Amino acid sequence: MIGRLNHVAIAVPDLEAAANRYRTALGANVGEPRNEPDHGVTVVFIELPNTKIELLHPLGENSPINGFLERNPSGGIHHVCYEVDDIVAARDHLRERGARVLGDGEPKIGAHGKPVLFLHPKDFNGCLVELEQL
Ligand code: CO
Numbered sequence: 001m002i003g004r005l006n007h008v009a010i011a012v013p014d015l016e017a018a019a020n021r022y023r024t025a026l027g028a029n030v031g032e033p034r035n036e037p038d039h040g041v042t043v044v045f046i047e048l049p050n051t052k053i054e055l056l057h058p059l060g061e062n063s064p065i066n067g068f069l070e071r072n073p074s075g076g077i078h079h080v081c082y083e084v085d086d087i088v089a090a091r092d093h094l095r096e097r098g099a100r101v102l103g104d105g106e107p108k109i110g111a112h113g114k115p116v117l118f119l120h121p122k123d124f125n126g127c128l129v130e131l132e133q134l
Contacts, residue, residue: 006112022053040058
C-alpha cells in the first residue's frame with residue numbers, strides 16, 4: 001500500500017535562516033516561501049533528487065505547529081509523508097488495523113493540492129504520518 005516518500009517536513013523557528021542554510025551550506029534547490037492560510041503555515045519547498053523537504057513555519061496564532069515549536073524551540077522533524085494510490089482505501093485499511101486517523105477522517109487538500117490525511121503519531125512510534133494521494 002505505502003508508496004514513495006513524498007517529503008519530510010521540518011518545523012523551523014526562523015524560515016529565512018533555515019532556507020538560507022539549506023541553500024548555501026547544503027547547496028540545495030530552495031523555493032520561495034509560500035503562505036498556506038488554510039493550513040496555518042508558511043512553507044518553503046526544497047527539491048532533492050529523490051524527495052522533498054518542506055520547511056514549515058507558523059502562520060497565524062492558531063497554527064497547528066505553534067505547539068510543536070514551543071516543545072521544540074530549535075525546530076525538528078514534524079512529519080513524514082508517504083504516497084498512496086487511493087487515500088480512502090488506505091484510510092479504511094489502516095482503521096481496520098487500529099490506526100487512528102486525525103480530524104474527521106475525510107481527506108483534505110494539502111499543500112501540494114492533493115488529498116491528504118494524517119495518522120496519529122502514537123500509532124507510528126512517535127512520528128506524525130501524512131498520506132498523500134498522487
Ligand atoms: Co506535509
